[in-house]
Amino acid sequence: MKTLVDTIISNKEPNARIHFIRGAEEEFALSYETLKQRALGLRAFLHGQGVTQGDEIILLSQRNEAFIEGFWAAILGGNPAIPLAFGISDEHKWKLFRIWQQLQSPWLLLDATQKERLEKFVALNGLNGLWQSVQKKSIVIEEIPPLIVADDFIAVEETDTAIIQFSSGTTSSPKGIVLSHKNILTNIRGIIKGMAMTEADSTFSWMPLTHDMGLIGFHLTPFVQGVDQYLMPTDLFIRRPWLWFQKISQVRSTVTCSPNFGYQHYLSALERNQSQDALALNHVRLIFNGAEPIAVPLVQQFLKKMQIYGLNDTAMFTVYGLAEASLAVAFPEPGKRFRYVTLDRERLQMNTQVQYTENGVSFAVEGKPIAGCFVRIVGPDQSNLSANHIGKIEIKGENVTKGYLKQEELNREVFHEDWLDTGDLGFLTTDGELVVTGRWKDIIFVNGQNYYPHDLEQILQSKGVTGTGRVAVTSVRGEGEERDKILVFILYKGRLPDFVPIINAVKGVVSEQLGIEVQEVLPINQLPKTTSGKIQRYQLSSRYQQGDFNQVIQELLELSAMDDEGQQGVSTIEKTLKGICDGLLANKRIDLDENIFEIGTTSLVLAQIHQQIEEIYPGKVEVTDFFDYPTIRQLASYINGKK
Template identity: 40%
Template sequence: MSGIRTLADALDAQIDSPNGIVFIDGAHDERGLNYRMLSKSAEGRLAVLQQQGMRRGDHLILFVEDNMRFLQFFWGAIYGAIVPVPIAAGATPAQLEKLVRVWRHLDEPRIVAAPKHIERVRDFLEQRGEADAAARLADTAFSDEPPAADQPAERPVLDAQDTAFIQFSSGSTGDPKGVVLSHANVLANIQAISSGSRFGADEIALSWMPLTHDMGLIGFHLTLVYNGFAHHLMTPDLFARRPLLWLEKAAETRATLLCSPNFGYRHTLRAIAAKGRPELDLSRVRLIYNGAEPIAPALVREFLDTLAPTGLAGETMFAVYGLAEASLAATFPAPGRGLRTVSVARGELGVGDTVRYDDSTHALELVCLGTPVAATEVRLADDNGQAVGDGVVGRVWIRGANVTAGYHDNPQANAGALMGDGWLDTGDLGFYHDGELVITGRAKEIIFVNGQNHYPQDIEALLQDLPGAELNKLAAAGVQAPSTTEQALVLFVVFRGHLEDFAEIARTLRGALNQRAGLVATRVLPISRMPKTTSGKLQRALLARQYAEGEFDEIAARLDTLLATEEAEQPVPASTDIAAELKRICDEVVPGRDIGVDDDLFEIGLSSLELAQIHEGIENRWPDRLEMTDLFEYPTINALAAYLQDEVAPA
């Protein structure tokens, strides 16, 4: 569109559009904002920010759970040339730690958050003995439901090269790595996404991806605003509790555009297996954007096959490659082409390796991710920066109008990524097959879990206060499961005693990881020594390869038997009728796991999605009696039963 040079221009251009956003808070609970209302409320939030003393170029951390409030503040900041910094809001130690690290990295800017979250992060710092920092942070924070300002907003003139917002690496609680994006960067990518998707005149979108993620914010909000399309936003928490509602709303709204990474398809399939496939019409769906983590072809095919009776076409799956450094999109296939894959031999996918195609059952199936989107270049380079030929693995470099100029105040990260002449090393490895990019993995050791990147050193740091997990005695690694690109998280612990004594360490580490970061360790395994390079770096990749090749199979089986025997020998205390109902709910969500009435739900390796499903089951039986956060206070079946019995008198 001509005349649009900034994101503010893009919203202003849609003020007279009949379309807007519907915020889905439940099956029958929705709120709406057309684009005129969004613009007006954004100006109101800008007035609040300016009354708080914020000016052009200031950073504003958005730690806001509610999607409508998030967008009102986001656009208010955009209108005022204030730089919004989205951070996923939550109550886990990992989420609070990330907020604190980003706040410090940005020199303690203002934070907008719900009062409960402000109180939580303040308590978090005080409990660490950082009372002064807690007080300063509380002084910089203000409520996401502020009173109206006394004076109207003053909108400055914006420039295309102004910083629009900063995206901090998802999933990392380590040193902040903020991708700085200008208005020009984001708009270039939006235009490329629009042309590469071959949008029609009246697309309708539905997303449950968080607005703190580039797919959620840029792909399923900003791009839709730019085009004036109607879109519907669910919260990730609602999707976690009710995945079938995603499909029901897609049918109800006649959505043409959907999106989800791997774990969303898996979660939906589990719900279908438990409750049956709903009778829906999904024939209007044109594209399902699949990215944010390595794509699992078998899972995609199962999802499409399961939903084929609803009219969902197999060609709707739109496997894409992107990253925050590219604003969002880097390569797209042809829309309507459907999933295309190639099978290659494992173990021969290092930089400079010539790919060996392999159709055997042991081969690795990888997804073809199309060609560069408009105004973007992709180069595959060897370790010396020289281009490699087709069928040869190289480092994936990108450059273009959509690519960031660098990371915020992070010389080390910039030195490692910026290659000169506009090129940026993504950290990914890949090769070209029939003209399409195929990603083989990460050059470094980032672990992909549930659509987010997790740095192994961050996971290790979260557990270093526990026995057996001291520095350099614990290694976290992402291990590629057979025949998929899905990764399992495995913890390796230096231990030289009897295996019987290791069982308690494994149980403690798995429980602590789940409680502190919401992650599930597939295995916790003892190793006699920690492999290191000559410079002293942990060789996580070596451990992962040994695990994938079966070197730990015997000890894993012995440990499984030991843990199962110990659990069977535990006495089962008497439980109330409420506890029996709660146990039934847990058993339905996690079949095959005999959860004891005094087992801590956060220490037995349940995923955050399974915990959300348990909460949904409780909500269905005792509506409005238990908040999701109450599970942290009453983490066992017996404790929950006592709470429901004594405190809320269940119906």
């Protein structure tokens, strides 16, 4: 099989199925053969609307069934598929238009609800001219008539583009990772071999299909192998995390996956007394752990908690990959216990030999390069480093992208002959296994997603929170912590009490625009820069970890403290909502009239708050209502008015 088209045409397991999980008791199954027929019909319809071979198709659907049919229609039509995550914030909508303007001849396949949201956004932002051109080449999924199957197949070459995976950049131009059919199939073959996948396996995933682990790892890989796959919507997992292993136990899937935040979210659900007594997980063979840096203490906590349900510690499969590699780079050996190394934190610099110790920083062992992919560790001068020396991780192979879309300067920067600079730091053990220790590039990992400091800085500048060139965003992760801590430094020389409103504004804007939490906003007299004017974020991170800002943090905490005691006239609904928020917003104090976004509420916590409100006041509040009623008092009044 040279292309994905060959894969679906020659599928040897026509009765294998995709099971779409819709709830605890609701499921829809589609055989691979039926999927092929539906995709062929949709491809014929799209071409009848004017889509021609080579035109790009942006997929904007929150429904897994519609997304997959649209994806395969694009593949069968010789059209590069562009998966696009579509959040509720304005920045996600801006991203669509920025991507559109990069493409040669794009089309948009979207849900009716997404179209309605876009139309409101366009009207508010004066984008009617651009929207008219987009609308002419948009196809609303709900408006597609009954499909008529056409059995003719379009010739596709293995070097043709199959997928363009765009980065999560928002304010700046998102970068498109161009993946050919050969890139993807090479990686899938390596994945199947590396995980020892057989016809006895079945997969289960709640990862979004717009993410490479969700699409390539847990849709295309089982499809190529011809085994059953189970797909649960991400928002269903967020609202009902216990369904993840409840369904796996019921259907006896052998392979599943999650980044760090998914394990934490599931464990938090169990702590809220959501019983899983009936679980039986002894059949689970592999749980892929990737998509963001792996937190060793969290893995240990998860395995300890789940062993009572029969989960073996050999199931934890700590892997390394990136979209530029199609997906996978390195896997551990299947069936081996979870392993990690503990290193001296003083010997984690570039070009330094690591020192193994009993007391230090722990990192997961992520295994050897999979078949078809090669890894090397190099120093700043591109010289090869020997085992146990930290350097830049570079990769090459037929699975690796040939470059970013229309980014010639970036391509020259990241490619060294055939080797791609991943932006990550790490080392190879004497046994040739990869350990990732940090990042060469300034990428921030939150809830399985990558965020770039300059994006956050531009958002704050565009919203008028800070002036141009007066803000630096970076991140740190301490020992035992499970996610990056986002730090915002602002050039400021005024009175400290006057800085408190700036803190609230920064946290509110980032939370509302991107749904992520800023942990610290700190004033600084000078931003460290290189001679060429680039901000040296690592210096700020280092100073923070050394405790240079501890005193100002304490002073700001005291200035920001709010006393909720003695409030009069608090209604029952207000008390209920405050109890929910106080329980989920750890280490924070929220006043009845305080904007929930200004205290750094993440999209994950927002979903948890909504879930608990839904249990008490069913059908009264949508997640989007938080944007219209962002304080407890306003939301309580809104709920009261709907009785």
